[in-house]
Amino acid sequence: MNGLRPWRDIARRKSRQISVGSVKVGGDAPISVQSMTNALTSDANATINQIRELEEAGADIVRVSCPDEESTAALKEIVRAVKVPIVADIHFHYKRAIEAAEAGAACLRINPGNIGSADRVREVIKAAKDHGCSMRIGVNAGSLERDLLEKYGEPCPEAMVESALDHARILEDGDFREFKISVKASDPFLAVAAYQGLADACDYPLHVGITEAGGLRSGTVKSSIGMGMLLWSGIGDTIRVSLSADPVEEIKVGFDILKSLGLRHRGVNVISCPSCARQQFNVIKTVERLEQALAHIATPMSLSVIGCIVNGIGEAELTDVGFTGGGKGTHQVYLNGVPAHRLQDEDIVEHLVKLVEAKAAEIEAKKAELADAAE
Numbered sequence: 001m002n003g004l005r006p007w008r009d010i011a012r013r014k015s016r017q018i019s020v021g022s023v024k025v026g027g028d029a030p031i032s033v034q035s036m037t038n039a040l041t042s043d044a045n046a047t048i049n050q051i052r053e054l055e056e057a058g059a060d061i062v063r064v065s066c067p068d069e070e071s072t073a074a075l076k077e078i079v080r081a082v083k084v085p086i087v088a089d090i091h092f093h094y095k096r097a098i099e100a101a102e103a104g105a106a107c108l109r110i111n112p113g114n115i116g117s118a119d120r121v122r123e124v125i126k127a128a129k130d131h132g133c134s135m136r137i138g139v140n141a142g143s144l145e146r147d148l149l150e151k152y153g154e155p156c157p158e159a160m161v162e163s164a165l166d167h168a169r170i171l172e173d174g175d176f177r178e179f180k181i182s183v184k185a186s187d188p189f190l191a192v193a194a195y196q197g198l199a200d201a202c203d204y205p206l207h208v209g210i211t212e213a214g215g216l217r218s219g220t221v222k223s224s225i226g227m228g229m230l231l232w233s234g235i236g237d238t239i240r241v242s243l244s245a246d247p248v249e250e251i252k253v254g255f256d257i258l259k260s261l262g263l264r265h266r267g268v269n270v271i272s273c274p275s276c277a278r279q280q281f282n283v284i285k286t287v288e289r290l291e292q293a294l295a296h297i298a299t300p301m302s303l304s305v306i307g308c309i310v311n312g313i314g315e316a317e318l319t320d321v322g323f324t325g326g327g328k329g330t331h332q333v334y335l336n337g338v339p340a341h342r343l344q345d346e347d348i349v350e351h352l353v354k355l356v357e358a359k360a361a362e363i364e365a366k367k368a369e370l371a372d373a374a375e
C-alpha cells in the first residue's frame, strides 16, 4: 500500500525472522543497530562499561570478540551485567563457540565451514540449540575460502554469495535455521553487489555493513553510500557501521543513516541550514552546542534551526520545535509548526533545549496514554 508520500516509501525485502536474545531480527522487526566492543573481553569490567555506553547511545545488540578461553570465561559475567543481547565473535575455535553459548551469548558469529569436521559443527549447533542462541554467518571479501578465490580469480560478488550459501547449507544440514548472514567488503561496490545477490538467493535476515570503512568522517560517508543504497532498496535487517573511531560513534552514525531514510527514528532530528551572510545568529556554533546538549534525548522528534527567514519559516512549519533567525537579534520560535514567541540572542541554546525536553516529555506522556488505552 502506498503511503501519503509514495516517493518516500521503502518496500523492505521479506526475510524470515530470527531472535538475537530479546531482539527480533528480520521480518517486520525494526532494523536493529549494532556495534562491537574493543576493550579486552577478558577484562569484564572494561567490557561491561563499554557496553553500557553503547546501550546509552541506543545500541540494540553488541558484539564482543571471544578469541580465547579467558574471554568466554568473562562472558558469563558480562552477559549478566548488561541489558542488550550479546553476540560472541568466534573465529575458527569451535570450543569457544560452545563456551560462549554456555555463557549466555545470544548469538554466535561463526562460519561453520571454518571450524573443521562435521562433528565439531554438530557440537556447535547442538550448543546453540540447547542455549537458545542464533548465529551469524559473516562472509568477508578479505577472507574468502581459497577454493572460491581460485574458482573466481578474485573476491567478487558471486564468490561471496557462494561462500555464504555454502556456510548456510552446513547449518541447514544440521537442521538449524536461526541465523542471519553478512557479506561485507570494504569496497562499497563489491559489498552492495554481494548483498543484492544474496538477497535474491535466500530469505535469511541480512546483517548489513561496509567493513573496515575507515575513520569517522570517511567511514561514515562510505557506509552511508553503501548501506544507504541497500537500505533504500529494502535490503538489511540489522546494521553495523564499522569505523576506526569510538564504537559509540558507530551507533550514532547507524541511527543517523536509518533516520535519513525514515526507517527508524531515535532522538532529535536536527534540520539546520549551512548558514550564509544572511544568518541572524551563529548557526554553526548553535547547532554544535545543541547536538551535544540534546544527545540524551531518545524520543523521536524534529527541531529546525535556520539562520534566517529565507528557509526558516517553511522548515519550522514541518518540525516539532522550530527556530528562525530574525532581524535585530529578535528570533522566532515555533512550536508544532506555528509561531509561539520571540527570543533574543543571549539564551538560544538553553531555551531550545528546555523546549525540546518539554516536547519530548509531552510525546512520551501521549505514548504512555495511548498504550494504557490500548490495554
Ligand code: SF4
Residues within 6 Å of the ligand: 273, 274, 275, 276, 277, 278, 279, 280, 306, 307, 308, 309, 310, 311, 312
Ligand atoms: S536559511 Fe538563510 S542563513 Fe541559512 S543558508 Fe539559507 S539564506 Fe543563509
